[in-house]
Amino acid sequence: MDGQAKQGSQGGESDMECSDTECFDDYDYYNNDDNEIEQIDPKKTDIEYFSCESLNEEQVERLLNETVELLSNNLQITPSSAKVLLHSHEWDVPAIVRNYKENVSNIRIRTNSAIVPQSQICFRYITCSVCVTTQNSDKFFSLSCSHSFCKDCWMTHFEVQINQGISTGISCMARDCGVLAPEDFVLKHLARTNLREKYQQFTFQDYVKSHPCLRFCPGPNCSIVIYSKEIKAKKAFCSYCKTSFCFKCGIDYHAPTECIIIKKWLTKCADDSETANYISAHTKDCPKCNICIEKNGGCNHMQCYSCKHDFCWMCMGDWKTHGSEYYECSRYRENPNVAYESAHAQAREALKKYLHYYERWENHSKSLKLEEQTLTKLKTRINQKVMSGLGTWIDWQYLFTAAELLAKCRYTLQYTYPYAYYMDPGPRKELFEYQQAQLEAEIENLSWKVERAETTDRGDLENQMDIAEKRRTTLLKDFLDV
Amino acid sequence: MANIAAQRIKREFKEVIKSEEVAKCAIRVELLNDTFTELKGEIAGPPDTPYEGGTFVLEIKVPETYPFNPPKVRFVTKIWHPNISSVTGAICLDILKDQWAAAMTLRTVLLSLQALLSAAEPDDPQDAVVAKQYKENNEMFQITARHWTNVYAGGPNINKDCDDKIRRLADMGIEEHQARVALSSYDWELERATEQLFS
Structure with a gap:
């Protein structure tokens, strides 16, 4: 803040x-x-504003190399050794420099001694303790720890480790020696090109994963890396594959819920969804005429095909009561007597509470998907309208903007449910649920209007868009804490 | 690579035979085939532990990538120890996993295993039942481990109480080892062990 x-x-x-x-x-x-x-x-x-960049492999390399160069110049060490230090210290140059200057011997990789063959005396025969063959000392190499082994053993060691997926973590072959092999040392001893490539690919992944400001885009088959200076639970966006995700935890963006809470919630849902799925079936009966209704649009304002009764899909109540400020359907009323009841009743109450939030969470997620279909239908509808001379294609563009905004609002609304589920009862929760209800009401209004829009409604629709977005930002401003 | 492995094992074999530990009868290795891929190891139970006086046989399998990967070692002799499975003999020891270094040898492995017998690490258990007993009822753990050493590893300390209880379960038609496992797991309480066996 x-x-x-x-x-x-x-x-x-x-x-x-x-x-x-x-x-x-x-x-x-x-x-x-x-x-x-x-x-x-x-x-x-914009409380959700987040600046991030989508970088390709080359750009990431350049970014990493700049940091490596900075550190290697600062400490007078080789770039490879600088990489080892950076990787193990989350790329925090000031901290490494401070650490290094305070206690040089504490940092394992002191680099000056690396890669130099250990032979002061030119012709000497040594036995390699790994392969037990005796060879000329010029075939021996060691890391900064001075444990020397023959060239072939280093090569095999690296091959075995790389084939096990280890790259930046390859250490010396001596017992209890944790000195890590820097990149140039490894590459020098690797003969096969495919292994060199594999090694470089693995180290690159390790470097990105250890860097606090970099994230691999989670999009399928996307090799983009997202860069941001701010490490916050905000919405990162890949400009190549259009995937968005939470920059802090890497999963789907989840404002206003926090990273830990959403993880808890998703685990809970994964565990309990079988029951929940069973309990919340896909169809409901019309509260008035009891005809079986399958929901085929995102809007929760339902109108029965048979008897034209307007009702809310969520609470099955009359829609008229939702119109006013007291849109209460999103609020879960805690039973005040629960403390005095038996453990069984409490468990039932807990399940009921969970299902209340889960159903709404699931329902909005489904609505989001259905509204994607609405978008396709919208295109056909617009085509028809344009063909029959009702305005031009451009006149109808505002509907797409409306659909986009609707998706955005509903997405936030979906993620308010885990937030509310984990909130302690109290005035703050009441305020939250009040705002949530307000938001929900406006979203349903918007959805209803988008699905039925005519050119003449444009002003009304845009007004509705504005209201919905205002409700959304108000809620985030009050409760989003990043 | 296989060549290095054989060469190394040949050399190490000599090293172990000549070592002072062999002279003191603390460790032993024996070749089981000509290709140096399978060996039998033996370690003596360290003094002042419940394993004292016992001899523990180990199965050692040398992978093709040895010494760049660790040998696969498991206890053949049944043993009651938090870091060794009482069922399979599998060992939980860092140097046999990620802390292995190519410069280590069979001798260092056997000596480390011996050290593990003297100093268990119950917070990193292989056998959860044993580890729980080790931490919560150490006296019972000592009795059980000593009894197992006596029965399976030729240790000198006979525990008449344990033998009696096993015999009582054997009289009910329970196989001896099964009876011992049940009793060991339930702190030698005959009633609970019986209950578990017949449930």
Whole structure:
């Protein structure tokens, strides 16, 4: 939050530079106003704002090499040794330098002695303790720990380790010696090209994984690496394969829920979903005429085909009661007497509570998928409209924007349920659930309007979009903590 | 590679035979085939432990990639120890896994195993039942381990109480080893062991 505040004030200064050529009074007026100012700092206005870059392998190499060079110049060590240090210290150059200067002997890899053949006396025969053959001393090499072994043994050692998937973690062959083999030492002893490639591929992966500011894009078959200076639970986006994910924990973006909570929730869902699936079936009966209804759209405002009764898919209540401010369907009412009841009843209550949140979580996730289908239907509908002369293609574009926004809002709404599930009862939870209900009501309104939009409704729809997004950002502003 | 392995084993074999531990009868290795891929090892139970006086036989399999990968070692003699499976003889020891170094030898392995017998690591168990007893009822663990050493490894300490209880279960038609495992797992409480065996 500190960082954001700072960024915000910087943004303010730049605004001043832009506008002070005109009039100071004007400047003050604009600066204190919430109205649109040109060049708004996104960090100030958008709580979800996250700047990240999509890098290809080459760009990552360049980024890593810059850091390696910096450290190797700073400490006067070889780049390979610098890499070993960086890998084991999360690429934190200042910390390594501090550590190194304070206690040189503590850092295992002191590099000056590496790779130099151990022979001070030129012609000497030594027995390699690994292969037990006696060879000329010029065939012997050692790491900084001075444990020397013959060339062939180093080669075989590296081959065996690389074939087991070990790369940056290859250590010396001596007993209880943890000195790691730097990259140049390994590459020098590897003869086969395919192994060299494999080794470089493995080390690259290890380097990226150990770097706090880098993440492999989780998209299928995507080799992009996402870079961000901020290590926060925010939405990282791969500009190549369009995958988005939480930068901190790597799974699907999950605001306003925290990384630990969402992990807990997903594990719980994976464990309990069998029961939950059984309990929440795919179809429901119309509360009025009892005809069996399968949900085929994302909107939760249902209208029975048979009797035209409007009801809420979530609570099965009359939709009319949802229209007002008291949209209560998303709120789970805790039974106050539960403490006095038996363990069995408590377990039932716990299951009921879980199912309440799980059903809503699952339902919005399904709605999201169904709304994707709505988008295809939307295209056909627009085509029809355009063909029959009702506006041009461009006139209908706003519907796609609306659908996009709807998906965004519903996504956040879905992730509010795990958040609410793990909240302690109290005024904060009440506030949260109130805002959640508000958001849910507006989203359903939006969904209903998107599915039934005509050109004439444009103003109304855009108004609805604005309301839904405002509800969403308000909720995030109050409860998202990153 | 196989060549290095054979060469190494040949050399190590000599090393062990000449070593002072062999002179003291603490460790022994024996070749089981001409290709140096299978060996039989023996270690003496270290003094001042429940394993004292016992001789423990080990199966040693040398992989083709030896010494770049560790030998595969397992206890053939049944033993009651937190880091050794009482069922399969599998060993939980770091140097036989990721802490192996190519410069280690069969001799160092056997000596490390002997050291493991003197100093168990119950927080890194192979056999959870044994480890639990070791930590929660160490006196019972000592009795059980000594009894197993007596029965399976030729140790000198006969425990009449244990033998009696096993005989009582044997009279009910339970196989002797099965009876011993059940009793050992339930701190030699006849009732609970019987219950487990017949449930």
